Amino acid sequence: MEIFVAPCLLNTKLRPRPPRSKIRPDTHIAPPPHPESPLFDFYDRMHPMFRNYREALIRLFYPAACEVCRVNLDLEEKILCRRCAGDLDALACPMEKALVDERFEHLDHAWTVYAYSSPVKELLRGVKYARKDYLLKACQKRAIRLAQAVTSDFWYDCILPIPIDRLKLMKRHFNQAEILATMLAPWLTPPVERSLLIKHRAIPSQTSLSQCERAINIYGAFKLKRPKKVLGRSFLLLDDVLTTGATANEAARLLKIHGARRVDFLALARAASPDYKNSLRFAPSADKILSVHS
Numbered sequence: 001m002e003i004f005v006a007p008c009l010l011n012t013k014l015r016p017r018p019p020r021s022k023i024r025p026d027t028h029i030a031p032p033p034h035p036e037s038p039l040f041d042f043y044d045r046m047h048p049m050f051r052n053y054r055e056a057l058i059r060l061f062y063p064a065a066c067e068v069c070r071v072n073l074d075l076e077e078k079i080l081c082r083r084c085a086g087d088l089d090a091l092a093c094p095m096e097k098a099l100v101d102e103r104f105e106h107l108d109h110a111w112t113v114y115a116y117s118s119p120v121k122e123l124l125r126g127v128k129y130a131r132k133d134y135l136l137k138a139c140q141k142r143a144i145r146l147a148q149a150v151t152s153d154f155w156y157d158c159i160l161p162i163p164i165d166r167l168k169l170m171k172r173h174f175n176q177a178e179i180l181a182t183m184l185a186p187w188l189t190p191p192v193e194r195s196l197l198i199k200h201r202a203i204p205s206q207t208s209l210s211q212c213e214r215a216i217n218i219y220g221a222f223k224l225k226r227p228k229k230v231l232g233r234s235f236l237l238l239d240d241v242l243t244t245g246a247t248a249n250e251a252a253r254l255l256k257i258h259g260a261r262r263v264d265f266l267a268l269a270r271a272a273s274p275d276y277k278n279s280l281r282f283a284p285s286a287d288k289i290l291s292v293h294s
């Protein structure tokens with residue numbers, strides 16, 4: 001329990017609290033007994049309700065539903081029911097096919113974790129339009145695995161989440177790419193740089209635009225806060241969805257103008273817009289992702 005003490009009573013400077021994570025922490029699960037302990041068998045056979053007593057108590061009053069199909073969740077299920085979690089797993093691109101086999105003008109390479117289809121679609125829409133940033137946790141394991149493979153094979157000075165403009169940030173309260181970066185950061189070596197790349201103007205929605213219109217729409221929307229920090233460095237851009245790649249390509253263009261050595265892109269999902277379907281091709285071999293490209 002925290003006791004409030006008026007700052008004037010203390011002869012010390014007040015330190016600002018570290019910012020709270022927007023990701024909802026995992027519910028408390030009591031640690032299991034040691035496997036050699038006589039309690040272990042009993043614990044193993046016990047109903048999950050007793051193992052996860054706090055969650056059980058909460059769900060008694062507030063039953064949790066699957067975020068996609070709305071069926072009630074079992075105690076051991078989180079965010080998605082078993083069926084939707086299985087569907088989500090089935091959408092994951094195998095590691096050897098995660099590299100997007102498509103040339104971008106300024107981006108060196110792009111990787112995606114999932115194909116943009118149900119339930120990934122519902123999850124990412126929930127994050128964007130219903131402010132449910134915790135839904136990203138459903139995709140965390142696969143995203144970590146791919147990001148680790150990419151960052152262990154290529155050197156990056158830092159990870160740059162694709163920024164959103166101030167107006168969108170006020171509406172949504174968070175940038176989903178930043179939340180994704182925060183989620184992945186503890187498992188990756190390159191640090192996450194949140195303030196280097198900024199989006200200094202709002203642009204009309206890209207949803208109904210063609211590839212060419214998107215590229216024009218986004219042109220000049222990004223700005224660098226400290227351009228001198230870019231020279232000779234390598235960056236991994238991070239975002240939730242890759243559609244035509246116009247946004248990431250524009251960010252890469254700006255970084256390359258200021259002397260970036262290499263700019264790659266990792267997105268959670270790969271969407272194919274109708275006029276772009278034919279270019280949705282993935283690289284056929286595993287060594288493409290895990291070997292250095294010249």
Ligand SMILES: [Zn+2]
Nearest residue numbers: 066069081084
């Ligand atoms: Zn479900």
